[in-house]
Amino acid sequence: MDQVNGSVVTEFILMGLVQSLGIQFLLLLFFSLFYMGIILGNLLIMVTVIFDLHLHSPMYILLANLSFIDLGLSSTTVPRMIFDLLSDCKVISFHNCMIQMFFIHVMGGVEMVLLIAMAYDRYTAICKPLHYLTIINPRMCWLFVMVAWIIGVIHAIFQFVFVVNLPFCGPNNVGSFYCDFPRVMKLACMDTYKLEFVIAANSGFISIGTFFFLVVSYIFILVTVRQHSSNDLSKAFFTLSAHITVVVLFFAPCIFLYVWPFPTKSLDTFFAIVDFAVTPFLNPVIYTLRNKDMKVAMKRMSQQVVSSRDMT
């Protein structure tokens, strides 16, 4: 086996999405609009929750945090992807590639824990309604968010330290439109078999575990709703189905990207786009269009904006 001491690779090559110039232009337009939608939709949720006192409950504060993370997650890859559609030479420096991988996993890790926190919040509200206010208080909510960030950072660092120290000595074509651990690791000039397992365990098995845990939790909550309440049934059903949709949208691509043993370029690209662009775009749509409180708050806010404009 080659023994290489230092890395010589200073940049990596990313893969373009398509060859045809016409389609590139269409994608450019499409993703620019999409990214604008992601920014506006998620900002709207954050602003509404922060400024509307009626929404200062843990469920909405966690939702606003999720919006922040969604915006962050798509910002790790989508702007770069749009930029690369314009350029012929899709080169990313070694440092930027490492930074990109790191932040993808910080954001992904935080999002994972936030989704668990949101499920726990709904579980308490529906299955233990009498204790809800004592269990899920603002301090608890703050704790959830702190823990989410700590776990996200640890999750990213744990994989990052292995990959950043690998010897990269020649091959530098990532074969994807963004840098991520499984792809970049394969370019190292050493046998990365064991490391592949570390990455699969850290990103893949955790995704699978969390996914099944969340699905089972929501099924449990749904069963409880059915057994107990009669009036609130449809409202709870609506909220819960929104949560479940988001969980599936987020985890299905993760599981595919990190666990599926036979990666195919086109499917990889498809699932990555779902996670970085489609889910962050759909989350605001799912949570606002289907949530009455949210819609009322937005209406109230727009009326305030209009009336304050009239006064000046």
Ligand SMILES: *[C@@H]1O[C@H](CO)[C@@H](O)[C@H](O)[C@H]1NC(C)=O
């Ligand atoms: C996220 O949660 C924290 C702690 O509960 C809260 O103070 C903060 O306002 C939330 N962030 C957003 C963007 O709403």
